[in-house]
Amino acid sequence: MDLSPKIPSGAIQEKWDRHRFEMKLVNPANKRRHRVIVVGTGLAGGAAAATMGELGYRVDCFTYHDSPRRAHSIAAQGGINAAKNYQNDGDSIWRLFHDTVKGGDFRSREANVYRLAQISVEIIDQCVAQGVPFAREYSGLLANRSFGGAQVSRTFYARGQTGQQLLLGVYQALERQIKAGTVSMHNRHEMMDLIVVDGKARGIVTRNLVSGAVETWLADAVVLGTGGYSNVFYLSTNAMKCNVTAAWRAHRRGAGFANPCYTQIHPTCIPQAGEYQSKLTLMSESLRNDGRIWVPKQSGDSRAPNDIPEEERDYYLERMYPAFGNLVPRDLASRRAKDMADRGHGVGPTGYGVYLDFAEAIQRLGRDGVAERYGNLFDIYERITGEDPYGVPMRIYPAPHYTMGGLWVDYDLMTTLPGLHAIGECNFSDHGANRLGASALMQGLADGYFIVPNTIGNYIARNPVEPVDVDHPDVRRAEDEVRGRIDRLVNLNGTRTVDSIHRELGRLMWDECGMSRDAAGLRKALAQIPELRQEFWENGVVIGDGDRLNQSLERAGRIADFLELGELMCRDALLREESCGGHFRQEHQTPEGEAQRDDANFMHVSVWEYTGANSEPVEHREGLEFAHVPPSTRSYK
Amino acid sequence: MAATGALLVLFVLGHMAGNLKAYQGASKFNAYAEFLRDFGAPVFGHGQFLWLARVALLAAVLVHIVAALQLSRRSRLARPVRYKKTPHEELTYASRTMRWGGVILLLFVVYHILHLTTGTAHADFVAGDAYRNLVVGFQAWPVSAVYMVAMIALGFHLYHGVWSGFQTLGWDNPRFAPYRRAVAGAIALLVVIGNLSFPIAVLTGVLRV
Amino acid sequence: MKLTLHVWRQDGPDAKGRFERHEASDVSEHMSFLEMLDVLNQRLIEAGREPIAWEDDCREGICGSCGVVINGKPHGPQRATATCQLHMRSFSDGDEIWIEPWRAGPFPVVRDLIVDRSAFDRIIAAGGFIGARTGSAPEANSVPVSKEDAEWAMDAAACIGCGACVAVCPNASAMLFTAAKVSHLNALPQGEPEGLARVLEMIEQMDGEGFGSCTNTGACEIACPKEISIDVIARLNRDYLRAMRAGTA
C-alpha cells in the first residue's frame, strides 16, 4: 500500500500555492468530456459537485436523501472557524494551524492542517457572497464568538444553525449547476459499491431507493463525501441514516482505512431516556460557558437535585481542573462524566447523566440574561425531556459525535486507490486524534470548494483513462455482487430485527470501544462482534423485496457494514497502545488519570488494508513529523 | 383579484357613504340618486355616466368572479386527494369563508338590484323615489334580515379581502405593516356598521317614509 | 398509555391508499412520536408484516425530512415543532390518532407517509441562489450588511424545506417556502443584483409545478415548524410587482 502523502516541497506557507502552480491543468474545452462522480451532498460533497460543475466537468452527484439539502451537515449548530482575525485578538493562520495540530494531539499531518487554516479565510468570503446570513454586529460587520475552549474569537455563526446555513449555501450553488445542466443530481440513490477497473476507481453501483433498480455509473474519477460513522454506536448525535457503507465498500475495494478508532465523544448531550431511544441530541457546548457541572457526592443519591444541599455536591471539573473548570476540552469533560457515572454518582433515571446547573448563572445574569444566551437551547431541552431547565438542573451525558478516522488520503485528498478521492468527515485527514469545535465545517468546505476541484483536475490531466463501458467484466462483476448482496439481505428470514442487532452492536462498541478502552474489553468485543455478525446473517429478518422502496432493506445493508467496521475499530484501538485525543486507553494514563501519549512508538497514522472476508486486515503506517508545532503534553490543570 | 377587489371595496365604501344621505331625509337622498344619473354632465347625458360606471362595475365583478373561479380550480387541482382530518382551526374564519361568502354576495347583489334598482323583487316599487323604495322595502322584516345576513358576510369578505390585498400588494413597510390587520378590520367594520344601520333604522322607526 | 392509530398506507404514487388501524400500547410520554412509531414497526417486522414507511433523518427538527399530518395538523399539535421533535406528552391515554402524508398534487406519495418534495428543489434551482462562483468572492467584510437586514434574512433562511406549509395551505400553495427563500436572498446586498429575476423565475417555477395560489389565509405560518412569518409573502409580492413593473417599463 503506497502511503506516500505526496506533500509538495517548499516552506509550509508556500506548499499549496506552489502545488497549484505545478499542477497540470485540464484544457477548459476538454473538461466537458470528463465525468466525475460525487457521492454525498453535505458541505464537502455538495461544494465539490457545485464547484466542479462550475469548472465545466460533467458531474454525477448522488445522495440517499430525497434532496441534497438534507445532508447531515445541516445539523451542525455551533459555528465555523476561520483565521480572519476580525477581532484583532491575536489570531492568524499560523495560530489556527497551531491550535488544530495541538488539538489533534499531534496525530495529524502538518502540511494538510496548514492548508486548511489558509483556506479557512476564503471560505468565509465565499459563504458571505452566497448569502449565508452570518451573525453581524451593529456596524454591519461580521460577528465572532469563541468556541470549544479556543482562546481567540474566530468562530463565525448563524444563530444556532450554522451548519444549516452553510449547507443551504452549498445546496443553492448545487441547484444552480443542476439547472445549468453541468451536474446531474441523483436523489434517493444509495452507493452500494465502487467500481475499480485496472486498479483505478472508475465508477459506482447504486440502488435506486424508490424503484430498487441497481444501476452502474462510470466516470474518470470518483469523490466520496459521505460523512462519518458515529452511528456504529447505534446511539449518537448523528442523523438516523448516517452510515459507513460508501467508505466501507471503497475500503473493501482497496482504499486504506486510517485510524478507525479515533472517535469523538461530545460531553453535552441529552441522556438516553429509555430502551426505545433512537438517537441522542446534542446541546451546544456553549452551555458550559455558564453552566456548572456536578454530581452528588454520595454515590447512589436519589434525591431530587434541588434537594441536595450545596455541600453535598461535587463540582468535579472545577475541583480537578481549577484553571479551566467546566471548560476543559471535550474528551476530558466526557471521560470525567463517565467516571462519575461508573462510580455510582450518575443522575437521572438511568444513572447515566450528570447535572449542568444554571442556578448560579441565573442569579448572576438574571433569568432573562440566561434566556437571551441560551433560550433556544433550553427550549430544545424542555421539548425533549419535559423538564424546565430554569428550575431544575439539566441532565447531560456524553455521546458519540464525530469520527476523526476515515479513508486515508494523501495531500491531494486521494485515497490509496487511484482516482478515488475522499473529502469531509469521511476522510481521516486534518483533525488527528481529536477535532476542535467548529473545525469540521471548515474542513468540509475547504475540501469541497477549494481543494478537490483543483486536485482532481491534476489527477485527470495526468492520468488519461481508457473509456470503459457497462459490459466490462469488472463493471459487471461489481454490479452482480451488489445484486447478490441485496438478494441475500432480502432473504433474511430469521426472527430478530436488524435494528435490535444494531442496538446490541452499539452497546458493545460504547462499552468497550467508547470513551475509554482497555485491552481486555477490546478483546472481548473482538470476540463478540463476529458472533453478532453471524447472528445477523443467520437470524436477522428483512421484510419485503428489493424492487421497491424498502427501508428495512436499506437499514440492513448499512448495519451489515457497521458490523464489519466495528471489528476494525476495536482492532485499531487495541493496537494503539497509547492514549491520544479521543482514544483513551486505560492502561496508558498518567498517575492523575490523564491521557499518556507515546510519541516514540505511535506518532503515525495506522492505515488498514482489507485482505478479504476471511483473513485479517493488515496495518500499514504513515509516519508523522512535527517540524512546526513541537509535540507537547496538553495540560488543563 | 386584488385590483378588482380594490375597485369593489371603493364602490362599497362610496355606496355606503352615499346611502348615509338617507339620514338627511327623502329629498336629499333622491337628489343624490338623481345626481348619480346626471353625473358627468355635460359630457355625458342623463344616466350615461351611471351606465358607464355600471359597465365598469359589472366588468370588475365578472373579472373578480372569474379570478375566484380560477383560484378555486387551481386549489382543487393542487390537492387531488383530500385529508381525512382537515386542519380547520389553522385558518381564520374570514379567510375560510371567502368563497362561500363570495357566492352569498353574488346572490345578494342580484337580489339587491332586482329589489332596489329595477324593483322586480319589490312589493311596492315607485320608480324615481329611491328613498321610499328603501324604507318600504326594509319595513318587511324578512327583507331586512336578508340584508343583514348579507352585510355580515360582506364584513368577513372585506376583512380578509382588504388584509389580503395589502399582503398581495406587498405593503410591508415596517411603519405600516403592524397595522394592516387593524386597518382591514376597521374598513370592514365601518361598512358593516354603516350598512347595517339602514335596515335597523327602518325597523326601529328612525327612518320613515 | 394506550393509543389507537390510523395510519395511511399506500404502495406507490398510483396505488389506492387506505387507513390501517393499529393499537400502540406501553407508550411512554418520554418517547418521541417517531420513536412510538419505531416501536410499532419493530413489532410489525417481528410479526412478519410490512413496516410503515415514513421519512426522517436528523430527528432534531433541522433537516426537514420528517413530516406527517397528525389529526389534521401538519407536524402535530405542538407549535414550532417538527414531527421528529414532537413527544408523546402531547397526547393522552386512549387518544385516537390519524396519521396522513402531506397531501398535495405536486407532492405525490412515494410510499405510505413518504411524499416526493423534489418540486421544492426545482423552485430553488429556478433562482433560489446567488450566483457567486467559487473563488470569485470579495473580502467578506467589504460589504457591510445592516444587522436588521441580516436578522430578517436569517429569520427567513431558517426554513427547513419540510413542506408543512403546502400541506396545511387550503390552496396547497408553496408560497411560504418560496417567499422565505426570496426574502432571505433579496434582503441581502449580495442578493440584490439577481433579485427581480429571482422572484419572477421562482414564481414561474412554483406555478408550473402545480401548487395552488396563495390567498393569504395565513395557515402556513402557524404550521411552520420554524415559525416563518407570512411577512415574507408580502415581501415577495412587493418584489414581484416591482419586477413586473421593471419588466413592462
Ligand SMILES: Cc1cc2nc3c(=O)[nH]c(=O)nc-3n(C[C@H](O)[C@H](O)[C@H](O)COP(=O)(O)OP(=O)(O)OC[C@H]3O[C@@H](n4cnc5c(N)ncnc54)[C@H](O)[C@@H]3O)c2cc1C
Ligand atoms: C449534532 C452535530 C453538531 C455539529 N456541530 C458542528 C459545529 O458546530 N461545527 C463543526 O465544525 N462541526 C460540527 N459537527 C460536525 C460536522 O457537522 C460534520 O462533520 C460535517 O458536517 C460532515 O460533513 P460531510 O459533508 O463530510 O458529510 P455529511 O454532511 O454527513 O454528508 C454526507 C452525504 O453523503 C451522502 N451519503 C452517504 N453515504 C452514501 C451512500 N452510500 N450513497 C449515497 N449517498 C451517501 C449523504 O446522503 C449525505 O448527502 C456537528 C456534527 C453533529 C452530529
Ligand code: HEM
Ligand atoms: C360578487 C361576488 C363575489 C365573489 C364570488 C367573490 C369571491 C372572492 C374570492 C373567491 C376571493 C379570493 C380570495 C380567497 O379565496 O380567499 C375574493 C377576494 C376578494 N374579494 Fe371578493 N367576491 C365577490 C364580491 C366582492 C365584493 C363585493 C367585494 C368588495 C366589497 C370583494 C372584495 C374582495 C377583495 C378585496 C378580495 C381580496 C383580493 C386579494 O386577495 O388580493 N369581493 N373574492
Ligand code: HEM
Ligand atoms: C344596506 C345596505 C345597502 C343599501 C341601503 C343599499 C341601497 C341601494 C339603493 C337605494 C340602490 C338604488 C340606487 C338607485 O337606483 O339609484 C342601490 C343600488 C345598488 N347597490 Fe346597494 N345598498 C346597500 C348595500 C349594497 C352592497 C353591500 C352592495 C354590493 C356588494 C350594493 C350594490 C349595489 C349595486 C350594484 C346597485 C346598483 C347600482 C346601479 O347599477 O344603479 N349595495 N343600493
Ligand code: SF4
Ligand atoms: S416555510 Fe416552514 S413549513 Fe414551509 S417548508 Fe419552510 S420550514 Fe417547512
Ligand code: F3S
Ligand atoms: S396557507 Fe396558503 S394561502 Fe397563502 S398565506 Fe399560506 S400560502
Ligand code: FES
Ligand atoms: S427528522 Fe430532520 S427535521 Fe425531523
